[in-house]
Amino acid sequence: xxxxxxxxxxxxxxxxxxxxxxxxxxxxxxxxxxxxxxxxxxxxxxxxxxxxxxxxxxxxxxxxxxxxxxxxxxxxxxxxxxxxxxxxxxxxxxxxxxxxxxxxxxxxxxxxxxxxxxxxxxxxxxxxxxxxxxxxxxxxxxxxxxxxxxxxxxxxxxxxxxxxxxxxxxxxxxxxxxxxxxxxxxxxxxxxxxxxxxxxxxxxxxxxxxxxxxxxxxxxxxxxxxxxxxxxxxxxxxxxxxxxxxxxxxxxx
Amino acid sequence: xxxxxxxxxxxxxxxxxxxxxxxxxxxxxxxxxxxxxxxxxxxxxxxxxxxxxxxxxxxxxxxxxxxxxxxxxxxxxxxxxxxxxxxxxxxxxxxxxxxxxxxxxxxxxxxxxxxxxxxxxxxxxxxxxxxxxxxxxxxxxxxxxxxxxxxxxxxxxxxxxxxxxxxxxxxxxxxxxxxxxxxxxxxxxxxxxxxxxxxxxxxxxxxxxxxxxxxxxxxxxxxxxxxxxxxxxxxxxxxxxxxxxxxxxxxxxxxxxxxxxxxxxxxxxxxxxxxxxxxxxxxxxxxxxxxxxxxxxxxxxxxxxxxxxxxxxxxxxxxxxxxxxxxxxxxxxxxxxxxxxxxxxxxxxxxxxxxxxxxxxxxxxxxxxxxxxxxxxxxxxxxxxxxxxxxxxxxxxxxxxxxxxxxxxxxxxxxxxxxxxxxxxxxxxxxxxxxxxxxxxxxxxxxxxxxxxxxxxxxxxxxxxxxxxxxxxxxxxxxxxxxxxxxxxxxxxxxxxxxxxxxxxxxxxxxxxxxxxxxxxxxxxxxxxxxxxxxx
Numbered sequence: 001x002x003x004x005x006x007x008x009x010x011x012x013x014x015x016x017x018x019x020x021x022x023x024x025x026x027x028x029x030x031x032x033x034x035x036x037x038x039x040x041x042x043x044x045x046x047x048x049x050x051x052x053x054x055x056x057x058x059x060x061x062x063x064x065x066x067x068x069x070x071x072x073x074x075x076x077x078x079x080x081x082x083x084x085x086x087x088x089x090x091x092x093x094x095x096x097x098x099x100x101x102x103x104x105x106x107x108x109x110x111x112x113x114x115x116x117x118x119x120x121x122x123x124x125x126x127x128x129x130x131x132x133x134x135x136x137x138x139x140x141x142x143x144x145x146x147x148x149x150x151x152x153x154x155x156x157x158x159x160x161x162x163x164x165x166x167x168x169x170x171x172x173x174x175x176x177x178x179x180x181x182x183x184x185x186x187x188x189x190x191x192x193x194x195x196x197x198x199x200x201x202x203x204x205x206x207x208x209x210x211x212x213x214x215x216x217x218x219x220x221x222x223x224x225x226x227x228x229x230x231x232x233x234x235x236x237x238x239x240x241x242x243x244x245x246x247x248x249x250x251x252x253x
Numbered sequence: 254x255x256x257x258x259x260x261x262x263x264x265x266x267x268x269x270x271x272x273x274x275x276x277x278x279x280x281x282x283x284x285x286x287x288x289x290x291x292x293x294x295x296x297x298x299x300x301x302x303x304x305x306x307x308x309x310x311x312x313x314x315x316x317x318x319x320x321x322x323x324x325x326x327x328x329x330x331x332x333x334x335x336x337x338x339x340x341x342x343x344x345x346x347x348x349x350x351x352x353x354x355x356x357x358x359x360x361x362x363x364x365x366x367x368x369x370x371x372x373x374x375x376x377x378x379x380x381x382x383x384x385x386x387x388x389x390x391x392x393x394x395x396x397x398x399x400x401x402x403x404x405x406x407x408x409x410x411x412x413x414x415x416x417x418x419x420x421x422x423x424x425x426x427x428x429x430x431x432x433x434x435x436x437x438x439x440x441x442x443x444x445x446x447x448x449x450x451x452x453x454x455x456x457x458x459x460x461x462x463x464x465x466x467x468x469x470x471x472x473x474x475x476x477x478x479x480x481x482x483x484x485x486x487x488x489x490x491x492x493x494x495x496x497x498x499x500x501x502x503x504x505x506x507x508x509x510x511x512x513x514x515x516x517x518x519x520x521x522x523x524x525x526x527x528x529x530x531x532x533x534x535x536x537x538x539x540x541x542x543x544x545x546x547x548x549x550x551x552x553x554x555x556x557x558x559x560x561x562x563x564x565x566x567x568x569x570x571x572x573x574x575x576x577x578x579x580x581x582x583x584x585x586x587x588x589x590x591x592x593x594x595x596x597x598x599x600x601x602x603x604x605x606x607x608x609x610x611x612x613x614x615x616x617x618x619x620x621x622x623x624x625x626x627x628x629x630x631x632x633x634x635x636x637x638x639x640x641x642x643x644x645x646x647x648x649x650x651x652x653x654x655x656x657x658x659x660x661x662x663x664x665x666x667x668x669x670x671x672x673x674x675x676x677x678x679x680x681x682x683x684x685x686x687x688x689x690x691x692x693x694x695x696x697x698x699x700x701x702x703x704x705x706x707x708x709x710x711x712x713x714x715x716x717x718x719x720x721x722x723x724x725x726x727x728x729x730x731x732x733x734x735x736x737x738x739x740x741x742x743x744x745x746x747x748x749x750x751x752x753x754x755x756x757x758x759x760x761x762x763x764x765x766x767x768x769x770x771x772x773x774x775x776x777x778x779x780x781x782x783x784x785x786x787x788x789x
Contacts, residue, residue, distance in 0.1 A: 106706045223671070224707060
């Protein structure tokens with residue numbers, strides 16, 4: 001029924017946190033912190049993570065590079081086996097329920113158009129693998145923790161997947177796979193991914209933050225809201241019209 | 254506004270007024286506001302006909318049509334217990350503005366659904382036949398179909414058509430001209446399809462209902478081309494419309510393949526009533542109260558921000574009334590529909606104009622409940638719909654000058670019209686040639702996965718829709734020598750579309766006379782409500 005894919009040498013690059021899923025790497029780390037063998041350690045690490053959030057937030061506002069350095073130090077001493085095994089549980093318990101309602105549909109449309117599907121995430125690779133498998137993407141590019149004797153050193157392997165480096169990684173990827181970036185798509189929610197969006201011919205802001213939304217308006221980039229399930233369009237209802245109620249759930253749309 | 258002396262005109266020619274020395278200034282829509290301007294002596298102003306009286310009992314008229322169809326068995330005779338039925342309904346693009354509740358589609362649906370239930374037909378789906386238009390919001394659907402149908406059918410059996418669903422569409426075949434005919438799968442697999450149409454302009458209804466309302470992109474691109482627009486003289490005159498001929502070929506294939514019962518409804522043109530009824534009047538006939546009301550409204554609109562002005566207009570549903578309902582086989586039903594519609598909307602006009610003046614209102618078929626009438630839609634209203642509102646010969650002679658009033662602001666609705674933004678800012682700045690756009694950009698926009706996602710699950714028009722909108726104005730662009738926009742708030746938007754700007758109507762007319770001469774015949778179309786000029 002549908003015509004042959006139009007795009008032969010195109011790729012779609014997706015940022016993950018905030019773009020395809022509602023959570024971010026701090027949620028992931030909090031999950032690991034709360035899943036310790038000892039109850040006391042779990043509680044201590046959870047509290048410590050909670051107290052660090054303002055610092056992480058400030059570091060992220062100043063520089064994504066600083067944030068990565070500070071944040072991933074929290075993983076120091078964690079065993080590789082434990083991280084990988086818990087990643088499957090993390091996906092089932094935390095990531096999967098937080099995938100945006102229309103994320104899979106978007107990937108499906110893009111695949112149907114003939115684009116190669118690539119997740120490009122600043123999160124850790126082992127936490128992203130179950131998601132990549134679930135979404136059926138072709139490639140996953142994510143940050144990698146450095147391990148010595150199977151224990152994390154708290155440092156990331158270079159290059160860090162963040163900011164302008166994402167654009168460099170995409171260029172290399174395109175060269176390697178014969179992809180035309182001018183005929184490719186990039187999806188992100190954050191202004192910090194400006195470089196990633198600017199390097200392709202079809203940038204799309206997904207669930208954008210305020211700065212990216214403003215930029216998308218200025219540059220005439222499309223804005224997608226993957227959080228808005230079909231037929232749930234209350235925001236557009238003129239004031240004064242009664243909310244539409246679903247018969248079965250009784251919830252306002 | 255000056256005091257106006259009452260004039261005496263014969264009822265037969267009351268829709269044509271020639272401006273003289275003491276004529277009142279004329280009111281023209283200017284987006285979400287008005288312009289009130291003196292026009293040169295000798296200017297011909299064409300008004301719509303008065304609204305015809307609505308049928309006394311709309312439900313009885315609908316029932317009569319279902320029981321006395323054109324060239325078909327009555328609907329009840331086509332029903333059998335256990336059969337699979339799909340009801341397709343026109344979307345929100347018509348009428349304009351939206352009509353006061355109950356919508357005529359609600360009346361038809363309630364009667365049809367009741368009849369189906371009485372005959373033991375339980376497998377019934379209602380599909381909003383939106384073609385490649387945007388999906389209707391849930392609250393829009395509820396308002397259109399009414400509480401009763403909504404409660405019974407939403408959301409599993411009442412939903413929007415999806416022309417990009419690979420599993421939801423089938424190919425019925427090709428016409429002798431090679432035009433692909435796609436169809437909504439549910440419709441194709443039904444024992445009977447009932448199409449509920451609201452006919453507002455002559456290009457709609459008939460074969461277009463099924464062939465366009467329930468098709469996909471591959472099917473639509475067979476006739477939504479610059480060539481078919483240029484060869485339609487005009488597309489509001491079906492016998493002379495290349496577009497209609499293509500719909501007919503596709504519709505014939507649909508009729509051969511599927512069993513369809515068409516129900517068509519015709520409305521009068523009571524666009525404004527109550528406190529706004531003066532907008533339907535000739536300005537020479539304004540009472541003191543009308544003048545005060547207009548001045549108060551203009552003063553208020555001048556003071557309000559754009560969003561508030563838009564909200565005010567969008568909250569004014571029209572008081573349209575049903576003047577005809579016909580049912581049965583597609584062609585004979587549509588023939589009766591068109592006859593009734595022309596009785597309401599066609600006005601006789603002696604000869605074409607050299608300079609045509611028109612106000613562009615705040616609404617078009619494609620921006621109902623949107624944040625703005627974007628520049629591309631201003632273009633389609635001027636060079637597409639209003640230019641084509643004629644029969645016999647064009648209301649603006651070939652080589653004439655078109656003057657329109659609209660702010661032409663660089664405003665787009667990113668939810669409803671995302672691909673319009675790219676089209677306007679990227680494609681149109683590279684080329685304005687429709688044929689190049691069709692070859693080079695149309696498929697790119699159509700297959701863009703972001704736009705497909707926005708069309709299928711958001712509320713966006715299909716990616717290729719802005720291309721069609723540009724083609725819609727192709728004949729107007731080719732046949733006019735100049736397009737001058739009055740009151741544009743920027744020069745860039747008109748320039749991108751190849752238009753000139755003027756600060757006032759007087760300046761625009763002086764510019765137009767520079768091309769057409771001092772004795773050029775000037776005509777103003779006084780709409781909405783719209784009218785179709787029968788140019789003799």
